[in-house]
Amino acid sequence: MPALDLTASTTELTRQLVDVFSVSGEEAALADAIEAVLRAxxxxxxxxxxxxxxxxxxxxxxxxxxxxxxxxTVPVNGNLPARLDDGGATLWGRGTVDMKGGCAVMLALAVELAAPAVDVTWVWYDNEEVDSARNGLGRIARERPELLEADFAILGEPSNGEIEGGCNGTIRVDVTTRGRRAHSARAWMGENAIHAAAPVLERLAAYEAQEVEVDGLVYRESLSAVRISGGVAGNVIPDECTVHVNYRFAPSRSGAEALAHLEQLFAGLPVEIVVADLAEGARPGLDAPLAQQFVAAVGGEARPKYGWTDVARFSALGIPAVNYGPGDPSLAHADDERVPVAQIERVEAGLRRWLTAG
Known part of the structure; x- marks a missing residue:
């Protein structure tokens, strides 16, 4: 089991966490190391x-x-071990952004703050980067929800060291057209399902995404075809075509309302719509007193979270939650994943200031 040195700086602790291989499904060694530190x-x-x-x-x-x-983390691709660059200003390596910088800040403060101003439940969990059914936070919420009882929650997802409230919801649907097979030399004897999908693509291309204000934050929606599948062979008129559509919707809508919106968009077309995946969004929760205290202590201006994150799991439990962590989310999963040391230090100082404010 790797030994973590808690006397080191939080940046060095981040490097230690990064250097412990923990691709989804293989987190045991890192969980063991974190557990050993905490049990002491x-x-x-x-x-x-x-x-x-x-x-x-x-x-x-x-x-x-x-x-x-x-x-x-997602799989490694030549980006371990971690390394400091730019005169020590930037830490490079898989997981520096998503999200071992945030986990290191949590670990350092969990050890340091024996008497915070509020009771704190710290959670380091597994399998976030894979299928939602395996998500460790989701597992705890289903099987041991009492461990997550709280008045407010913070998720250390990368947010450039700024507060990002709530998150968009996401729904993926399969929009399928049907036809009739025929030899392509006698195309008039069949019905081309791929051609029949053209109106679906036209409506998607013409769609104007909305900007929706929710509790003072403006969420930008998006609706996109993300994949298309169909066809049998190079000499066969296809009898089926599916356009795979992803809708990122503002947290003012429920998942059911998002589906109804898509059904209305494609109304009148001879298509079948099947939900492939759905995750509810989360309202910002910034009207909660603890959230307001947090924003005041950390400083800056809260922004919306466009992508989906596990704050939605807290929202489903009735717990207002925000994202707050070091790292540029656009660099998450990138081969050149890297985090400014200054952001790690800023997030650590912000959380310490809030947790010790009496």
Whole structure:
């Protein structure tokens, strides 16, 4: 088991976490290392759930917050071990952005802050980068929801060290047209399902995405064809074609309302619509008193989160939640994944300032 040095700076601790291989499904070694550090802290109660580690204070404070981050990464591609560059200003390597910088900040503060102003439940969880059914935070929410009981939650997803409230929802649907097979030399004897998909693409191309204000933040929606499949052979008129459509919708809509919106968009066309995947969005939750205190302590201006994140899992539990972590989300999963050291330090200072404010 790798030993983590908690006397090092949080940037160095980030490098240590990055250098422990933890591609989704292979997080055990890193979970073991984190658990060992936490069990040595007398002020924390530690619970292991699969390859997720939960640590919480029991101070009897009037309010409790959850601060969570996932420890898995997408596959490595020549970007380990981590390295410092730009005169020590930038840390490069798989997971520096998504999201071991945030996890390192959490670990450093969980050890340091024995008596925060609120009770804190810290969660490092597994399998975020793969199928939602395997998500460690989702597993805890289903099987041990009492571990996530809180008045407010923070997810350490990369947000350039700024607060991003809530998140868009996402729905993927398969829009299928049907036809009749025939030899392509006698095309008039068949019905071409790919040609029949043209009106679907025309409506998508003409669609004007909306900007929707939700609790003071403006979320930008998007609707796109992300894949198209159909065809049998080079000399056969196809009898089926499916346009795979992804709609990122503002958290003012429910998943059911998002589906109804798509059904209305394609109304009148001879298509079948089947939901392939659906994840509800999350409202910003910035009207919660703890959220307002957090924004005041951290500083800056809250922005909307356009992509889907696990804040939606907290929202489903009735817990207002925000994203707050170091790293540019556009560099997540990139081969040149890298995080400015200044962002790691800023997020650490912001969280410490808020958690110690009496």
């Amino acid at each position: 802290q007398p002020h924390l109660e530690v619970i292991r759930d699969g390859d997720a580690v939960v640590a919480r204070t029991r101070l009897g404070r009037a309010q409790r917050v959850v601060i969570a981050g996932h420890i898995d």
